[in-house]
Amino acid sequence: VAGFCHGGVLVNAPVEVNRWWPKTKRSVVNAIVWSGSSFGAIVYPICYNGFIKMIEKKRVENNDFDSSQDWLKAMLYMTIIQGVIMFGTCLTLKNPKYDYAKEEAKIVSVSEGKSQEEQEVTFKGLFKFKLYKVYILTQVFYGFWRSGATTWLAAYAEGSKGFDREDAVMLLTYWATAELITRPIVGRLAKSFNRYSVLGILFFF
Numbered sequence: 769v770a771g772f773c774h775g776g777v778l779v780n781a782p783v784e785v786n787r788w789w790p791k792t793k794r795s796v797v798n799a800i801v802w803s804g805s806s807f808g809a810i811v812y813p814i815c816y817n818g819f820i821k822m823i824e825k826k827r828v829e830n831n832d833f834d835s836s837q838d839w840l841k842a843m844l845y846m847t848i849i850q851g852v853i854m855f856g857t858c859l860t861l862k863n864p865k866y867d868y869a870k871e872e873a874k875i876v877s878v879s880e881g882k883s884q885e886e887q888e889v890t891f892k893g894l895f896k897f898k899l900y901k902v903y904i905l906t907q908v909f910y911g912f913w914r915s916g917a918t919t920w921l922a923a924y925a926e927g928s929k930g931f932d933r934e935d936a937v938m939l940l941t942y943w944a945t946a947e948l949i950t951r952p953i954v955g956r957l958a959k960s961f962n963r964y965s966v967l968g969i970l971f972f973f
Contacts, residue, residue: 786869795963799955806951809944812846813937819845820934918943 781801782794789797819842824835894900918940926936958966 783869787867788864790868791872792959795958796952796955799951799953799958803948803951806944806948810941810948812944813941815846815849816842817934817937 782798785794785797785801820838823838823841827833827835827838921939921943922936925931925939926933931939954966954970
């Protein structure tokens with residue numbers, strides 16, 4: 769369920785950026801927007817460890833030594849908090865006074881003599897572009913890599929290197945902190961240099 773909802777955010781975030789900002793500023797703004805996900809990843813391990821300690825303390829006080837459900841209770845508390853925050857955020861949403869995406873579509877329709885229906889984006893139309901196919905493949909492999917790397921990192925630190933569980937989870941916070949710092953920087957580079965060259969260099973490393 770979380771994956772389906774997150775997919776909607778992935779689509780709508782750049783759409784909103786396109787509505788609020790002109791083309792010349794979108795690379796930097798998108799980088800700042802996605803830094804928000806890194807901020808969440810920074811806060812997550814800290815909150816998770818805090819809830820785990822609170823749950824363990826309460827469980828021990830009740831002479832309950834079964835810790836198998838602790839992580840599930842911690843996730844439940846964090847999900848409730850996330851839902852409240854997202855609901856509050858939705859109450860602040862509003863439409864821009866000047867919709868850059870809509871105005872750009874009007875200009876294209878006039879210059880190319882196409883109606884808005886003819887400009888409608890479809891998967892069939894997108895798959896005519898080789899670059900789009902390459903992009904989809906990179907995202908698929910990136911998804912596999914990131915899912916595996918984040919899971920493996922904490923497990924490796926705790927199992928093979930003898931880290932405490934709290935310290936192992938904190939490694940993801942350090943990772944997210946690096947992302948939070950570098951995303952706006954890369955966004956600025958993408959604005960100044962060829963975006964494909966920047967992407968190629970980043971994937972190489």
